Amino acid sequence: MSDLKIPNLEDLLQLDEKIAFTKIKCLTAPGENYGSLMLSVDVTTESNHELKVVAKTLPPNPKMQEMFDSPVTFRNEIAFYKTIIxxxxxxxxxxxxxxxxxxAAKYYGSRPNLHHKDDKIDQDxxxxxENLKVSGFVNVERTEGFDLDTSKLILRDLAQLHGIGIALKLQEPKIFNQKVRPYLTPLTLPEEAHDDWKDKYLKIIHSIPRLEPYLERLKKVNFDMKGPPPPREPFASISHNDCWVxxxxxxxxxxxxxxxxxxxFQISAYASPAxxxxxxxxxxxxxxxxxxxxxxLIRYYHENLIGVLKELKCDTKPFCxxxxxxxxxxxxKHTQFVDTVLMLIPIFAPKLKVKDWAEIEPTDIGNNEPTELHMEKLVVIVEEYAKRGWI
Known part of the structure; x- marks a missing residue:
């Protein structure tokens, strides 16, 4: 993608001196991120001070903006870093x-548009x-997944997010309702996107012999994705809502x-930590x-959640x-089987071979035959869900 620019970058960063040089390039390859365009921005000031940040912008394709409801989700993510954290x-x-x-990464600045007259999100x-890669953080290969130690680290982070959210909601509900709750809006994908993914799911489950004993149950899975069920108290909290590799x-x-x-955090919601x-x-x-x-690991997460609630002086009995x-x-039973098996489609999709980010459309995701890794993961999920009586 050529000619990458961020107008008024100095104003965004609020630097004490002028920028002498800026280098901007795409940070992620097509197929690794769909809901936004991620750019690495290396800034050198007139006194040779260097600052390396990541700029998150809207996806170039209007169809992807519509799919991810960018006017709402981008506003919410700005608020997550600027206000919620x-x-x-x-x-x-x-x-x-x-x-x-x-x-979470350090926040350096944001804007909804160039005019700052309202909070309407536009292409600017x-x-x-913070550029986490510069700080030594990396992404694990999405088709491999996390080991045990890494999984515990991330579950501990989730327990912090959920636990602090619950405690704030219980102890200072006015602040929670003013500064947090308005930016936790569930995302409902367009009906045509779900129909497309449902067709892909049905094709995949019929192609895997090891799933034959579960086919009747799998065909009865409810794909009604008009919206999530209402959050239940007292557990409802800040949900990342898209925590994957x-x-x-x-x-x-x-x-x-x-x-x-x-x-x-663009599709964070008010929902169950589960x-x-x-x-x-x-x-x-x-x-x-x-x-x-x-x-x-479920026990480990819960122990950490209780630890956060105790630290913040909450009664933990309702959260046993x-x-x-x-x-x-x-x-x-009601949401996560569908969410997870559909997520396998982009997780195991090959990197998209497109010339430009603007070419990516929702229907491009997962237009390939399922790989062996995809099929094996699906078998594992089905067997583990069936073992627990969840399907």
Missing amino acids: PTLRSFQKKHGVKKVMNF AVLLL NNAMVKFENGKAVESRLVD KDVLFFLFSSLRNDVLRKNCDG FEEFKKELDFEA
């Missing part, structure tokens, strides 16, 4: 928490964030994961890790493990 950190500090949450909207970056030292960062836990576990773990450790299991059962 500072609100949650301030709440922690107020309760004497010394090690506040650190699961941009969100500037590409949306978690990891720093490794001597081959061991030591830190993680969650990215891409949605994030199930979606992450079944979409993003190595198959052997999922089979051996699924129940243990038996009640959380009910959340898991509900979301597994």
